Amino acid sequence: MEKVCVLGAGGTKYGKLEDSISDIAIQASAEAIESAGIQPKEINAGYISNVFGVADKQVHLGPVIMSNLGIPEKPSLTIESACGSGSVSFREAFANVAAGFYDAILVTGVEKITHTGTEWTTTYFSYCSDFFYEGQAGASFPGLFASMALAYLTEFKATEEDFAEVAVKNHDNGLLNPKAHLRKKITIEDVMKSPVVASPLKLYDCCPFSDGASSVVLCSEKFAKEHSKDYIHVIGSGRGGSPAALQGREHMTTIPSTKIAAEAAYKMAGITPKDIDFAEVHDCFTVAEIIDSEDLGFFEKGKGVQGVREGQTKRNGEIPLNPSGGLKSKGHPIGATGVGQVVEVFEQLTGKAGERTVKDARIGLTHNFGATGASCAVHIFQSV
Amino acid sequence: MEKVCVLGAGGTKYGKLEDSISDIAIQASAEAIESAGIQPKEINAGYISNVFGVADKQVHLGPVIMSNLGIPEKPSLTIESACGSGSVSFREAFANVAAGFYDAILVTGVEKITHTGTEWTTTYFSYCSDFFYEGQAGASFPGLFASMALAYLTEFKATEEDFAEVAVKNHDNGLLNPKAHLRKKITIEDVMKSPVVASPLKLYDCCPFSDGASSVVLCSEKFAKEHSKDYIHVIGSGRGGSPAALQGREHMTTIPSTKIAAEAAYKMAGITPKDIDFAEVHDCFTVAEIIDSEDLGFFEKGKGVQGVREGQTKRNGEIPLNPSGGLKSKGHPIGATGVGQVVEVFEQLTGKAGERTVKDARIGLTHNFGATGASCAVHIFQSV
Secondary structure: OOOEEEEEEEEOOOEOOOOOHHHHHHHHHHHHHHHHOOOHHHOOEEEEEOOOHHHHOOOOHHHHHHHHOOOOOOOEEEEEEOEOHHHHHHHHHHHHHHOOOOOEEEEEEEEOOHHHHHHHHHHHHHOOOOOOOOHHHOOOHHHHHHHHHHHHHHHOOOOHHHHHHHHHHHHHHHHOOOOOOOOOOOOHHHHHHOOEEEOOEEHHHEOOOOEEEEEEEEEEHHHHHHHOOOOEEEEEEEEEEOOOOHHHOOOOOOOHHHHHHHHHHHHHHOOOHHHOOEEEOOOOEHHHHHHHHHHOOOOOOOOHHHHHHOOOOOOOOOOOEOOOOHHHHOOOOHHHHHHHHHHHHHHHHOOOOHHHOOOOOOEEEEEEEEOOOOEEEEEEEEEO | OOOEEEEEEEEOOOEOOOOOHHHHHHHHHHHHHHHHOOOHHHOOEEEEEOOOHHHHOOOOHHHHHHHHOOOOOOOEEEEEEOEOHHHHHHHHHHHHHHOOOOOEEEEEEEEOOHHHHHHHHHHHHHOOOOOOOOHHHOOOHHHHHHHHHHHHHHHOOOOHHHHHHHHHHHHHHHOOOOOOOOOOOOOHHHHHHOOEEEOOEEHHHEOOOOEEEEEEEEEEHHHHHHHOOOOEEEEEEEEEEOOOOHHHOOOOOOOHHHHHHHHHHHHHHOOOHHHOOEEEOOOOEHHHHHHHHHHOOOOOOOOHHHHHHOOOOOOOOOOOEOOOOHHHHOOOOHHHHHHHHHHHHHHHHOOOOHHHOOOOOOEEEEEEEEOOOOEEEEEEEEEO
């Protein structure tokens, strides 16, 4: 297997964007290619991740992006795994470079959805659940994660204030991220007083609906060495699945796909959770970050809240989570999110993260899932 | 690289189906797994191809399918490349088995769209064009292919009756396919008298909108040998792209992505077009089959019509095209189409094609593209 590297990264701001889905995808792609210090023609293929192209009247995004980059002859495809699309697309590109099918691949995630309005966005997103059992019964994602949150509060010694602490931390991180959607300092009180969305989750426990595009260039080590010093290694990659509907799960306070994907990624990398210096994890709701932190092996089951209380997951803590601001503050343009996590790790490990730099970090992890974790991908990166 | 095999194949009838998108995908998947003579738990991953899950309120199809097969822990993803989704999904699965990441992969293509009605289906499909330049200007696919047809008629010595001949041939083949959508014998006169859709293309020059699901099991040769005698080898795989909008093409009578993908596939297989015994090609409109037959190297440019007139592309001709009935008669459930082509090749090369068997066939080719050929994949298969 070829050693795989991330050579460049770029992206738009996350938030409510005016440009079309194609335009923001092209902007992100061009930025990643420029960051990689290469010409578009050196790219062999485009792996696009997107869920609701229909909402902006453009599916089959790959050829539009490749054509606008001046490389229409290069193959492309779009990959969808709900909110985990970005990392799954990254995984496929990784597999193709590792296998030697391609030397350099553009991975671009994009979503343009906010113009449809909150009701339509919620409706579209519900199509990512097991719609027969969940979406059509009115169980959209805030409700589903509220069920998990309630189970967590019941099963472990946790409080709603613990959840709020995650939001406060991620907003603090997002303040330092110029591309974050919600750049606003908040307090525990702000979270506790925000409107209830689905009890026990309140508005500030939820990530926003965002537009945005993120992009990275993935390549073989040989290609990387020929083009730049600013690259990082992909040392682990894992995927897993969970029962599509929550009703099929044995437990509500763990996500099986995270454990399966993480185990595979740690095994490939030959490391343990203790070796991870920081992680970008899927905090679509505050409770999710706590569950993730346990399923990824950073804390024992039920002890994730302890880590939050003690500040261990802050940027200067023992295991910083979401230094980018996470989905909660940086935003969640669903097709882009998993790619955006890789952008953050690239910037952290190549000294480009500015004020939000995690000190002395050498190994970073990304964790991104679809729906309530029905699909998941975990990747591990190491600085050169 | 591991040698890759197709071990089993199955699928629903193509047409107007009543069951949900999930249900037809599960039916096809279960049939392919049974055909492979394996248990679902022996599958390592699910590669789903689908374009408009939104239309039936279910995207993130993978986990729903895997959960219903009793293997929720296995990873899955959905791949979209417009009407070429099925073959692109197959290509990704091929790459993963060839690279040794997985031993056995389920590839299932599905579309459920006819319930939205002709106007909405046409609108949805137009999102697969370069919408900024084409779809929003009213150039939906019949219009775009009519432009190509007009260019072909102008540039070469061809007539509308030549196009009609393709429809007649494919309907003759579809009559022998119990799963085909349009099982109806037609004559040249029927085609010529059918209503004009976009001049010079008439209704019977166009494939139908279809629902349907097709599925195959892809695996390593070692896995295949342990499980069955009825498998075939994948000996070539190629992908390519073209400018997304027709206006970006140098010529209107050739599809660059087909040539690029075919060249790569022939090279991998170490063969030439002369070695192909039959092919399933992308005949979304009659003119497309003629253009495909030239771009794939079966005929010189402009000579494809000659082949049609002489009956060379009939089931008993020198290079039979679309023995299944093709998109024209078998139907075109867009996410399923490319996988359905592989199902046909599997059945032809393992003696399961019944009355529509191509005599003495050992090597078959599939050719499937998205939109007006902005993306394309070609695969070549050989009997054991």
